[in-house]
Amino acid sequence: MHSRSKNSAHFFINAATVAAELSEVLTEAKNISLEAMNAKALVARAGDNVRTFKPITDFMVELANDTIWLVKEINREALVLSRTSLNELHSSDANARFATAQQKASAAPHVETLDPIAKEAYNEHHQQSVQLRRHMRKLFELLDEIESRMLAANVVTATSRLEAATAADSYQASLEGIVIKLEKAANRIKHIATKCRHSLER
Amino acid sequence: MKVVKLHEGRSHEWLVFGRDEERPSKIIDTNQYMIKTTNHAIMLDPGGIELFSAMLAAVVHHVPVNQITHLFASHQDPDIISSLGLWDKTLPHAELHAPWLWEGFLRHFGCNSIRYNPLPDEGKSIRLDDIEIQFIPAHYMHSSGNFSVYDPQAKILMSGDIGAALLPDGAPLFVEDFDAHVEKMRLFHQRWMPSNRAKKDWVRRVRQLDIEYMAPQHGAIFKGRDVQRFLDWLDELEVGTGIGH
Numbered sequence: 001m002h003s004r005s006k007n008s009a010h011f012f013i014n015a016a017t018v019a020a021e022l023s024e025v026l027t028e029a030k031n032i033s034l035e036a037m038n039a040k041a042l043v044a045r046a047g048d049n050v051r052t053f054k055p056i057t058d059f060m061v062e063l064a065n066d067t068i069w070l071v072k073e074i075n076r077e078a079l080v081l082s083r084t085s086l087n088e089l090h091s092s093d094a095n096a097r098f099a100t101a102q103q104k105a106s107a108a109p110h111v112e113t114l115d116p117i118a119k120e121a122y123n124e125h126h127q128q129s130v131q132l133r134r135h136m137r138k139l140f141e142l143l144d145e146i147e148s149r150m151l152a153a154n155v156v157t158a159t160s161r162l163e164a165a166t167a168a169d170s171y172q173a174s175l176e177g178i179v180i181k182l183e184k185a186a187n188r189i190k191h192i193a194t195k196c197r198h199s200l201e202r
Numbered sequence: 203m204k205v206v207k208l209h210e211g212r213s214h215e216w217l218v219f220g221r222d223e224e225r226p227s228k229i230i231d232t233n234q235y236m237i238k239t240t241n242h243a244i245m246l247d248p249g250g251i252e253l254f255s256a257m258l259a260a261v262v263h264h265v266p267v268n269q270i271t272h273l274f275a276s277h278q279d280p281d282i283i284s285s286l287g288l289w290d291k292t293l294p295h296a297e298l299h300a301p302w303l304w305e306g307f308l309r310h311f312g313c314n315s316i317r318y319n320p321l322p323d324e325g326k327s328i329r330l331d332d333i334e335i336q337f338i339p340a341h342y343m344h345s346s347g348n349f350s351v352y353d354p355q356a357k358i359l360m361s362g363d364i365g366a367a368l369l370p371d372g373a374p375l376f377v378e379d380f381d382a383h384v385e386k387m388r389l390f391h392q393r394w395m396p397s398n399r400a401k402k403d404w405v406r407r408v409r410q411l412d413i414e415y416m417a418p419q420h421g422a423i424f425k426g427r428d429v430q431r432f433l434d435w436l437d438e439l440e441v442g443t444g445i446g447h
Contacts, residue, residue, distance in 0.1 A: 090287075094288055097251075097254050097255045097258075097288060098258075098288075098291075098292075100255035100259075101254070101255040101256075101258035101262075103259075104255060104256060105258070105259035105262045108259065108262040108263040109263065110262040111262050113266040113268060114258070117267065120291070121291060
């Protein structure tokens with residue numbers, strides 16, 4: 001029971017840690033949003049010179065908004081997961097203690113009066129375990145989602161580099177700067193999401 | 203877990219549960235009590251969470267679990283009542299009688315189903331079938347909200363931490379040599395009890411009761427003349443010695 005409790009305890013700490021790590025992702029997503037606004041302004045100013053850059057800025061805005069939404073969802077789910085894993089830990093402990101009492105009292109005249117309580121504790125633990133698995137699956141799905149968005153961002157940055165290279169000289173440096181910032185933010189978000197996943201898988 | 207019948211009357215019994223040989227080595231030994239009447243039972247200071255399984259197993263040797271309709275906690279310490287969350291699952295329809303002062307604190311142990319019946323500072327009595335059970339104020343002895351339990355029929359005073367002694371494993375359940383026992387109580391009372399005034403007040407109240415057994419939550423039970431000897435000893439003892447260290 002102790003080793004299992006220890007694992008569960010690590011798990012709810014890790015889930016809480018994930019929620020904390022994600023605050024950095026939120027900052028990066030807000031940076032992408034800011035860069036997207038800069039890019040939009042630049043595209044509007046440059047007109048036909050950087051016309052092909054417009055879909056890229058639209059993508060950046062969408063990416064930033066989606067990421068912010070996803071981070072909020074992951075954060076919420078990580079907190080729910082942390083609470084659920086704590087409930088699971090408590091119900092597992094209660095279940096084990098009732099089972100021990102039943103075992104110790106096997107020869108007692110009123111041992112059968114423990115049966116409904118022990119059964120209830122067992123059922124509650126089972127329900128909590130199901131809940132825990134459900135919330136874990138949901139959290140992993142959200143982390144998958146954010147990672148795949150960042151992979152898409154990498155593809156777009158590659159395209160953007162080419163577009164920036166063909167833009168008029170006066171806009172080239174600014175566009176390349178925006179692409180670099182987008183790439184850095186996407187990589188950072190992907191790195192944190194992967195770290196969160198590993199921390200939960202541990 | 204050893205179980206000893208402290209009193210067996212026509213209408214009720216007192217049982218003491220303690221000296222659990224399987225308890226984790228670093229936790230203090232505790233005595234738990236149960237008063238069993240025809241249709242009800244009350245557990246007095248049911249103990250810490252680490253003792254819960256052993257206690258529950260011991261209890262069902264004597265009563266069906268649904269006969270336990272009341273719990274009592276003399277104060278808020280974990281060795282008294284940290285098992286509350288598990289009793290809450292076991293006895294969802296029971297009542298907990300405990301100091302009003304500690305309600306918001308005790309609920310941290312988990313008290314979702316059990317009804318918390320706050321004991322007023324001046325104490326109160328309840329009836330279980332034909333038995334009257336009195337909750338006697340013992341504030342600051344040692345906790346700031348604290349009660350003893352008195353059964354006038356059985357003449358038993360459950361005194362909580364008052365009269366407690368730190369004894370080695372396997373020590374007898376009753377005080378056999380009062381003079382030798384005093385040294386096992388002295389430090390506990392001097393250091394845990396904060397107020398000479400509170401001590402005098404409790405001794406004065408308790409001297410008015412007819413007591414055959416004084417049953418503390420740790421250590422050994424006093425019987426007969428040793429009860430008065432204990433009250434005399436406590437009356438003279440300087441407590442609150444932690445100040446100035």
